Amino acid sequence: MKKRTESTEVDLSGVGLTDADIYEAMKSISGYIDITPGDFKELYCIAYRHAMERFARSVSARDIMATKVVSVQPENPLADVVEVMSEHGVSGVPVLDSEGKVLGVISEKDILFQFLGEKTGNFMAALQRCLHAGGCMAVPVRKLKAGEVMTSPAVTVSEDAFLGEIVELLTQKGINRLPVTDPDGRLAGIIARSDIVNATMRGRTCSWNT
Amino acid sequence: MEYLKKMKGSTQSPPRVGFREIFWSWIGSVLGIAAVGYLNDHFFKGTDLMLIIGSFGASAVLIFGATKSPLAQPPNLMGGHLISALIGVSAYKLLHPWMWLAAAVGVATAIAAMHATKTLHPPGGATALIAVIGGDQVHRLGYIYALIPVTAGAAILLLVALIVNNIPKTRRYPEFWI
Numbered sequence: 001m002k003k004r005t006e007s008t009e010v011d012l013s014g015v016g017l018t019d020a021d022i023y024e025a026m027k028s029i030s031g032y033i034d035i036t037p038g039d040f041k042e043l044y045c046i047a048y049r050h051a052m053e054r055f056a057r058s059v060s061a062r063d064i065m066a067t068k069v070v071s072v073q074p075e076n077p078l079a080d081v082v083e084v085m086s087e088h089g090v091s092g093v094p095v096l097d098s099e100g101k102v103l104g105v106i107s108e109k110d111i112l113f114q115f116l117g118e119k120t121g122n123f124m125a126a127l128q129r130c131l132h133a134g135g136c137m138a139v140p141v142r143k144l145k146a147g148e149v150m151t152s153p154a155v156t157v158s159e160d161a162f163l164g165e166i167v168e169l170l171t172q173k174g175i176n177r178l179p180v181t182d183p184d185g186r187l188a189g190i191i192a193r194s195d196i197v198n199a200t201m202r203g204r205t206c207s208w209n210t
Numbered sequence: 211m212e213y214l215k216k217m218k219g220s221t222q223s224p225p226r227v228g229f230r231e232i233f234w235s236w237i238g239s240v241l242g243i244a245a246v247g248y249l250n251d252h253f254f255k256g257t258d259l260m261l262i263i264g265s266f267g268a269s270a271v272l273i274f275g276a277t278k279s280p281l282a283q284p285p286n287l288m289g290g291h292l293i294s295a296l297i298g299v300s301a302y303k304l305l306h307p308w309m310w311l312a313a314a315v316g317v318a319t320a321i322a323a324m325h326a327t328k329t330l331h332p333p334g335g336a337t338a339l340i341a342v343i344g345g346d347q348v349h350r351l352g353y354i355y356a357l358i359p360v361t362a363g364a365a366i367l368l369l370v371a372l373i374v375n376n377i378p379k380t381r382r383y384p385e386f387w388i
Contacts, residue, residue, distance in 0.1 A: 023225060030381070031276075031278050032275060032279070033224060034280070034281065
């Protein structure tokens with residue numbers, strides 16, 4: 001009985017398999033199927049969990065990261081950073097030292113906060129305060145350098161990190177991109193949320209022998 | 211309370227099969243049992259042997275009515291009947307002074323042995339039981355019972371199932387051989 005309860009706890013919210021779906025599927029197969037919808041669901045949930053665990057361990061950062069990464073250096077003026085980002089159409093760049101080690105990350109959000117003269121918190125709330133005050137740009141933004149704007153230290157992963165770990169990090173830290181570093185701490189690539197979507201949607205069809 | 215809750219059931223019954231499926235289940239069963247029955251009537255009447263026993267009716271349900279079921283696959287059909295026949299005959303030989311005990315031990319041991327050998331086939335339980343309560347004709351056969359009628363009859367059923375179940379496009383048999 002204990003085992004049964006465990007398996008029904010598997011999160012199927014993203015799949016949303018209902019008893020009616022199973023019943024319809026059973027109807028679409030001609031021939032008597034010697035199993036109840038309940039048994040099928042139990043099997044499906046356990047099999048799905050196995051598949052997800054295997055998947056989370058079969059894909060590593062190396063497999064999904066982008067290796068052509070636009071980066072900046074801490075002494076670059078903010079204007080240059082903005083230019084690089086707009087030119088390449090990216091919403092964030094890693095900041096590297098002269099050896100290629102990751103010092104931090106600059107995102108669109110980091111830059112916008114600079115314009116509002118605040119560093120953290122809720123962006124919309126900051127914008128609201130700013131508008132009520134009748135003008136922002138209290139800080140001489142033009143003089144800022146990348147090293148002063150970046151979020152540091154950067155959250156990074158190694159090339160061997162598994163997909164499961166990466167997803168957890170992105171979710172926990174509430175970030176959108178994760179620099180990937182080699183054993184010496186140098187930038188090897190970057191993983192954006194969209195890379196994970198691409199990786200997880202690859203080959204997601206079901207097939208069986210008929 | 212958990213114990214009583216389990217008696218309420220937890221899911222719905224599977225859907226009813228289509229008309230074609232019912233039709234082919236009927237055709238297969240009529241041919242399978244006819245084959246065994248015909249051979250029995252024409253070649254075994256008047257001899258000490260027989261070819262048909264009650265448990266073949268149950269096998270027909272599975273191999274013609276539930277062709278996809280693991281219980282209906284060749285190793286289960288052949289192995290389940292053979293193993294159960296041997297156990298049923300042994301149970302009678304060892305325990306016949308107490309027929310009720312011989313019957314119970316025969317059936318239960320047959321189920322356990324079929325499980326252990328991955329050949330669970332419900333009609334095997336009947337095959338074991340018939341070895342005990344099947345009367346003098348069955349008892350006189352001794353271990354021959356496992357060969358004729360049991361293995362020979364099951365083999366004929368298997369042959370008919372292979373021929374008939376693969377005729378309609380929507381059916382196939384078996385799912386596996388080992």
